[in-house]
Amino acid sequence: MQTLHFAASGVDTFFWLPPLAGLVLAFFCSMVGISGAFLLLPFQMSVLGFAGPAASATNMVFNLFATPGGIWRYQRDGRLLAPLAWLISVGSLPGIVLGFYIRTRWLADAAHFRLFVSIVLLYVAYRLLTDIVHRGGATHDVPQGGVGACRREGRRYVFAFDGAEHGFSIAAVLLLAFLVGIIGGTYGIGGGALISPFLVAAFGLPVHAVAGAALAGTFASSLVGVVIYALLPVPGGGSVAPDWALGSLFGLGGLAGMTLGSALQKRVPPKLLQGALGVLLCLLGGYYLL
Numbered sequence: 001m002q003t004l005h006f007a008a009s010g011v012d013t014f015f016w017l018p019p020l021a022g023l024v025l026a027f028f029c030s031m032v033g034i035s036g037a038f039l040l041l042p043f044q045m046s047v048l049g050f051a052g053p054a055a056s057a058t059n060m061v062f063n064l065f066a067t068p069g070g071i072w073r074y075q076r077d078g079r080l081l082a083p084l085a086w087l088i089s090v091g092s093l094p095g096i097v098l099g100f101y102i103r104t105r106w107l108a109d110a111a112h113f114r115l116f117v118s119i120v121l122l123y124v125a126y127r128l129l130t131d132i133v134h135r136g137g138a139t140h141d142v143p144q145g146g147v148g149a150c151r152r153e154g155r156r157y158v159f160a161f162d163g164a165e166h167g168f169s170i171a172a173v174l175l176l177a178f179l180v181g182i183i184g185g186t187y188g189i190g191g192g193a194l195i196s197p198f199l200v201a202a203f204g205l206p207v208h209a210v211a212g213a214a215l216a217g218t219f220a221s222s223l224v225g226v227v228i229y230a231l232l233p234v235p236g237g238g239s240v241a242p243d244w245a246l247g248s249l250f251g252l253g254g255l256a257g258m259t260l261g262s263a264l265q266k267r268v269p270p271k272l273l274q275g276a277l278g279v280l281l282c283l284l285g286g287y288y289l290l
Contacts, residue, residue, distance in 0.1 A: 008241070008242070018246060021043050022252065022254035025043070026256075030258045035254065037066075040059055040250060045110070054240045060223075063189070070215045084173065091174040094181065095180065097185065155171060161206055184225075212262075
């Protein structure tokens with residue numbers, strides 16, 4: 001079977017493999033507000049042998065294609081918290097710039113970067129799984145309806161969802177977005193992608209309500225991230241620009257998977273989503289650590 005050669009990354013693979021990988025990963029990850037880039041980077045490293053800083057930038061190209069379908073679907077279903085999306089986007093952008101320099105200066109080596117990836121994956125898995133244990137209760141309830149009007153009360157935003165009121169601090173979300181933006185810029189997933197598990201585990205927000213905002217933040221931070229990786233000078237010289245062709249193929253599959261996954265999210269119990277994602281991240285993190 002004919003393979004394609006991607007000159008920018010040096011990858012040789014079947015033409016159907018990148019869009020298929022993008023579709024599958026985006027379908028499942030979109031249900032918890034993660035674009036699929038979270039798992040696409042391990043796929044690039046382990047399956048395609050592409051682990052340099054340009055792989056992080058290529059991940060962000062995938063986000064630019066994949067996330068709009070999910071954002072549109074969440075908006076249409078009334079499950080997009082616009083104030084939260086703006087806070088994630090604004091807060092993560094400075095962190096993305098810092099993440100670029102961390103990736104190109106200290107984590108350009110593949111072995112060091114794999115260790116970093118394992119730490120990120122294992123920590124997020126820990127937060128997701130311990131949140132399920134602490135909350136307890138049934139795992140089969142699926143929230144109904146959309147997100148109620150989000151109103152500002154002093155330094156907090158409050159909204160209604162599934163018969164209960166939830167809220168978040170503006171300053172806390174901005175600080176969290178900044179810190180997550182550093183990790184996201186280093187990893188190559190944007191600032192919004194990592195923030196969904198933190199909002200669920202640390203802030204106690206329902207995953208069905210924050211997923212759309214997290215995807216919107218992912219798109220904004222990935223757009224900035226791609227520009228940074230493509231244009232900013234690299235310490236020590238060289239280029240870490242994304243492989244646009246490979247990232248676009250990933251993204252076309254991701255667009256289809258994201259649209260389908262976000263449409264089906266409201267039919268899947270939230271704890272099932274958290275548990276499945278937590279176990280998968282734990283396995284991947286353990287694999288890279290070993």
